[in-house]
Amino acid sequence: MWDRFRREHEWQIRELGFTIKLLTRNPSAVAGFTIIALMVLLAVFATSLTRYNPIHISLKERLSQPSLTHLFGTDELGRDILSRIMYGARISLRIGALVVLIAGGCGSIIGAVCGYVGRQLDNVVMRILDVILSFPPLVLALALAAALGPNLNNAIFAVAFVMIPKFARLVRGEALAVKERQFVSAARAAGARPLWIVTHHILPNCLSSVIVLGTLVLGEAILIAASLSFIGLGAQPPTPEWGAMVSVGRKFLLHQWWYATFPGLFILVTVIGFNIFGDALRDVLDPRIRR
Amino acid sequence: MRLLGYVLKRLLYSIPVLIGVTLLVFLISHAIPGDPARMMAGEKASNEAVARLRHSLGLDRPLPVQYVTYLGGLLKGDLGISIRNQRPVARDLMDIFPATLELTLVSILLCVLVGLPLGIFSALRRNRLFDHVSRVFSVVGISMPVFWLGLMLLLLFYSRLGWLPGSGRLDIRLDPPARITGMYLVDSLLEGNGRAFVSALSHIILPAFCLSYVYLAIITRITRSSMISVLGLDYITTARANGLSEARVVMKHALKNALIPTVTITGLSIGELLGGAILTETIFDWPGMGKYVVDSVGYLDFPAIMGFTLVVAVVYVIINLLVDLTYAVLDPQIRY
Numbered sequence: 001m002w003d004r005f006r007r008e009h010e011w012q013i014r015e016l017g018f019t020i021k022l023l024t025r026n027p028s029a030v031a032g033f034t035i036i037a038l039m040v041l042l043a044v045f046a047t048s049l050t051r052y053n054p055i056h057i058s059l060k061e062r063l064s065q066p067s068l069t070h071l072f073g074t075d076e077l078g079r080d081i082l083s084r085i086m087y088g089a090r091i092s093l094r095i096g097a098l099v100v101l102i103a104g105g106c107g108s109i110i111g112a113v114c115g116y117v118g119r120q121l122d123n124v125v126m127r128i129l130d131v132i133l134s135f136p137p138l139v140l141a142l143a144l145a146a147a148l149g150p151n152l153n154n155a156i157f158a159v160a161f162v163m164i165p166k167f168a169r170l171v172r173g174e175a176l177a178v179k180e181r182q183f184v185s186a187a188r189a190a191g192a193r194p195l196w197i198v199t200h201h202i203l204p205n206c207l208s209s210v211i212v213l214g215t216l217v218l219g220e221a222i223l224i225a226a227s228l229s230f231i232g233l234g235a236q237p238p239t240p241e242w243g244a245m246v247s248v249g250r251k252f253l254l255h256q257w258w259y260a261t262f263p264g265l266f267i268l269v270t271v272i273g274f275n276i277f278g279d280a281l282r283d284v285l286d287p288r289i290r291r
Numbered sequence: 292m293r294l295l296g297y298v299l300k301r302l303l304y305s306i307p308v309l310i311g312v313t314l315l316v317f318l319i320s321h322a323i324p325g326d327p328a329r330m331m332a333g334e335k336a337s338n339e340a341v342a343r344l345r346h347s348l349g350l351d352r353p354l355p356v357q358y359v360t361y362l363g364g365l366l367k368g369d370l371g372i373s374i375r376n377q378r379p380v381a382r383d384l385m386d387i388f389p390a391t392l393e394l395t396l397v398s399i400l401l402c403v404l405v406g407l408p409l410g411i412f413s414a415l416r417r418n419r420l421f422d423h424v425s426r427v428f429s430v431v432g433i434s435m436p437v438f439w440l441g442l443m444l445l446l447l448f449y450s451r452l453g454w455l456p457g458s459g460r461l462d463i464r465l466d467p468p469a470r471i472t473g474m475y476l477v478d479s480l481l482e483g484n485g486r487a488f489v490s491a492l493s494h495i496i497l498p499a500f501c502l503s504y505v506y507l508a509i510i511t512r513i514t515r516s517s518m519i520s521v522l523g524l525d526y527i528t529t530a531r532a533n534g535l536s537e538a539r540v541v542m543k544h545a546l547k548n549a550l551i552p553t554v555t556i557t558g559l560s561i562g563e564l565l566g567g568a569i570l571t572e573t574i575f576d577w578p579g580m581g582k583y584v585v586d587s588v589g590y591l592d593f594p595a596i597m598g599f600t601l602v603v604a605v606v607y608v609i610i611n612l613l614v615d616l617t618y619a620v621l622d623p624q625i626r627y
Binding site (some may be wrong): 078127128130131132134135136137138139140142143144146147148150219223226227230231232233243246247249252254257260261264265267268271274275276 | 297307308311312314315316319320322323363430431433435436437438439443445446450536562563565566567569570573574584585588589593596597599600603604607608613
């Protein structure tokens, strides 16, 4: 079966191998990938990497300074901040991934259909997306999350909603170009239905741009979701979400500097990882500047 | 004439977007789970009292009718009554708007004064140390959680070094200048009150830097890349071949054309800054619209939250319109 897969997709596999080779030669790609991989490892192995329970309260050790027993110190309930950060990586990465899946999925389908069908549908949908783009992202996400009620799932939905137009516009633009290509006319002449053309020709041809945008949006989504949690509209205590931890740590800023500093630092580093990897991916995948 | 046609078309096009914005805000405020009338009347109110309130607020009428009523109110400047302090939201926002405007304007000024030279210099020193440093600086900028940057600035410059004040707009021992524009920097200058001006200036430095950092990064990158592409054009080579000094080539010939994308981004950033102000104002206790909306979130004060959202979106649409028009004037190639 593997052999057959390899024969049928020989060209794609060669292309993927070539992309990976280019990526390993690009220092930003390697740096970004290393950061992302480290965060994923932290998230996956949080349970075995730390002996502390992230929500275990130990009042005797409250607000203790960074030391060998607690590398990043403890919070106001004596919980180990490093282990809370490790568990927090699970939450932040999950937020980013879910937002990209929801917004990327909905946005790509909307964009592909609008770009392929065109006419009135395209006009109406694009105007609706213009309205969503008329709000600064954080402002609209805040209003939505506030209206839906303060919890993590609503925050994820709010951020995803705000991100849909980005994907839809990108894919629509690509779809407009792809649908003029000969293989699409050929498929149409052979009697392929519009839905088949969208799923088999339009969407696969947009994949590489969607992946690049997805990587960049992943970082942005983590940032906006952390901001919502900081305001009190995302994850609620005792969830060890990074933004929420900074929010509580703010009260202790002047005397216990470590509390707000470390979780915020992890947000920054993670988002940097996605941003530089996304940028490098764009350079490598863009056929105009490739090679 | 063609320019006028474009302006008119662009103006007309903003109208459906503005209507869409009001519709979206209206729909979001109706997505609130639970009964707004019950929330306003309080937990202890009787069912009849809640029903009366619902009727008097018009909440028992069909949605389209409610939307038309809402639009009519908007045209009269009515954004509803705040649940938290029972004052009209529009008046609250008017009172605090100058504080946010002042912060935004100083931030934009910082962005341009620092970002533009950084971008030009990076382009001239392409792939040298300075360019790499500025690249790192901008990647960090676009990845920065604004609220965390604010806290770190407070920790360093207020708590540890004690160089700058950490919250508010003015030293509490000073009287605020008489309200002319509502912006302390301007008002204290108009009043000739030097001490208030210095105090207002020292209070605005940290929040303005915090707010501007992200856009500073973006403006630096845009200026750099447009400068690089302009410097590669033939007319620049011609100018150099004619023996013009490098400074003249860069500052006069290249910069003028390289500035167009920067102008666009600067304009768009003003709108984005209003979003960033939410976090910055909260951190620095800056009594503007951003802090107002975060305080309202704590009380689930929906009229206030939705009023803020609508005002910011409308300002954003208007700024986009102005940017597009400026763009059309600056670049004669752009006509749609």
